[in-house]
Amino acid sequence: MAFVLKGPARFGFYLCTVLLALFSLSAFGHTIEGSDASFVEAIDGPAIFPFMYLGAKHMVTGYDHLLFLVGVIFFLYRPKHVVQYVTLFAIGHSITLLFGVLADLQVNAYIIDAIIGFSIVYKAFENIDGFKRLLGIDPNTRIAVFVFGLFHGLGLATKLQEFDLSENGLVTNIISFNIGVEIGQILALSAVYIMLSIWRSNASFLRHAFITNTALMTGGFMLVGFQLSAFFLQSPY
Amino acid sequence: MAENVSSEPPSPKNIIIASGVALLVALVVLFVAILPAEFGTDPLGTGELLGLNALSRDQNPFEEQLEGHRTDYVEFVLEAFQSVEYKYLMDLDSSMVFSWVADDELYYDMHAEPAALGPEYAESFEQGTADRQMGSFHAPFAGIHGWFWENRSLNTITVRLHSSGFYQSSTVFRDGGTFDRVIDPLAE
Numbered sequence: 001m002a003f004v005l006k007g008p009a010r011f012g013f014y015l016c017t018v019l020l021a022l023f024s025l026s027a028f029g030h031t032i033e034g035s036d037a038s039f040v041e042a043i044d045g046p047a048i049f050p051f052m053y054l055g056a057k058h059m060v061t062g063y064d065h066l067l068f069l070v071g072v073i074f075f076l077y078r079p080k081h082v083v084q085y086v087t088l089f090a091i092g093h094s095i096t097l098l099f100g101v102l103a104d105l106q107v108n109a110y111i112i113d114a115i116i117g118f119s120i121v122y123k124a125f126e127n128i129d130g131f132k133r134l135l136g137i138d139p140n141t142r143i144a145v146f147v148f149g150l151f152h153g154l155g156l157a158t159k160l161q162e163f164d165l166s167e168n169g170l171v172t173n174i175i176s177f178n179i180g181v182e183i184g185q186i187l188a189l190s191a192v193y194i195m196l197s198i199w200r201s202n203a204s205f206l207r208h209a210f211i212t213n214t215a216l217m218t219g220g221f222m223l224v225g226f227q228l229s230a231f232f233l234q235s236p237y
Numbered sequence: 238m239a240e241n242v243s244s245e246p247p248s249p250k251n252i253i254i255a256s257g258v259a260l261l262v263a264l265v266v267l268f269v270a271i272l273p274a275e276f277g278t279d280p281l282g283t284g285e286l287l288g289l290n291a292l293s294r295d296q297n298p299f300e301e302q303l304e305g306h307r308t309d310y311v312e313f314v315l316e317a318f319q320s321v322e323y324k325y326l327m328d329l330d331s332s333m334v335f336s337w338v339a340d341d342e343l344y345y346d347m348h349a350e351p352a353a354l355g356p357e358y359a360e361s362f363e364q365g366t367a368d369r370q371m372g373s374f375h376a377p378f379a380g381i382h383g384w385f386w387e388n389r390s391l392n393t394i395t396v397r398l399h400s401s402g403f404y405q406s407s408t409v410f411r412d413g414g415t416f417d418r419v420i421d422p423l424a425e
Contacts, residue, residue: 121259124259125256128247128252128255128256129246129247129252130252130256133246133247133248133249133252134249134252134253210247210251210255211255213255214255214256214258214259215259217255217256217259217260218258218259218260218262218263219263220259220263221259221260221262221263221264222263222266222267222271224263225263225264225267225271226267226271226275229267229271229272229275229276229278230275230276233272233276233278234276
């Protein structure tokens with residue numbers, strides 16, 4: 001790569017990339033909005049494909065989920081491992097998405113989104129060897145990805161529960177939404193994986209890995225800050 | 238900052254610096270931009286300085302109108318299978334409140350036609366069968382806005398409409414003809 005940016009300038013560049021990813025999507029809160037929202041409210045009965053579409057859209061446009069996945073597959077070179085980790089993540093979020101909505105689990109969306117932001121910080125910190133070399137511990141990445149998957153699923157569940165979902169066809173619709181989430185994830189991940197693979201074939205990858213993950217961590221901190229601010233400052237209605 | 242050499246794992250010092258910088262940058266962006274722009278909180282005064290406060294200002298619930306509102310009452314007697322259309326001429330973003338009550342169930346269709354574009358651009362908002370409906374209406378475009386009522390029974394049904402709003406006049410479409418009604422504003 002032709003970048004010759006040094007030090008802070010280079011960090012700035014990576015940060016800008018992450019920020020651009022964060023802000024290019026109009027809303028920070030990442031909810032289901034506009035005509036999609038009124039559709040979800042109006043639906044009565046099974047609507048497999050619309051919910052699949054909404055699930056996929058939520059994932060593809062969900063920078064919080066995507067940044068975490070970028071962190072997860074950043075150092076996964078073999079497709080087999082990517083599949084393993086992503087499956088763990090998918091199982092995790094499917095469990096809480098399904099049970100969260102069906103059991104009518106009421107969790108504060110801001111807190112969950114703050115934890116999702118924290119999951120990005122956690123993974124980025126792990127990627128810069130923070131746990132191993134700074135804290136001298138080696139937490140199991142698979143378990144972490146699974147547990148954060150549970151939280152991401154709870155986040156999806158709270159987004160769906162903000163709506164007055166009809167009981168009629170509820171299970172079908174949640175499962176459709178979930179399948180859509182997986183499809184969206186595969187689509188988004190393929191793109192990320194291809195880009196990472198191209199980048200990895202270049203020597204610049206390892207040189208810039210540290211700073212990229214630092215920028216990723218910054219994005220994670222920002223999401224945490226944003227969500228906690230919303231939790232403490234925003235009026236409850 | 239030294240160039241990070243590929244094969245060497247990062248030193249604890251670099252990890253601390255990186256994490257600190259990440260946290261610091263996030264906090265700076267949070268306090269400088271996100272809090273004023275998203276939450277209307279401006280702890281450092283940067284929201285005022287950069288004009289970000291405007292982004293979090295709520296939409297003003299007050300909406301000014303240039304003319305006084307009008308109030309209207311009409312009733313239509315619909316014989317078996319007769320229908321009538323009654324529409325108000327309204328500007329973009331003007332509003333009205335209404336209640337209509339009929340003796341028995343009627344088919345209704347609340348819809349609007351944009352000014353100068355004609356019936357082929359009509360947009361329908363609510364249809365159904367009921368003996369009453371109350372509500373408010375905010376004109377999404379300038380044009381004529383109102384109801385189509387149809388008596389689909391064999392009985393004679395009377396429908397009575399009360400409304401108040403920022404419309405200028407109304408038109409009755411009935412039996413193939415149109416009749417304009419002048420409605421005077423409450424205040425000039």
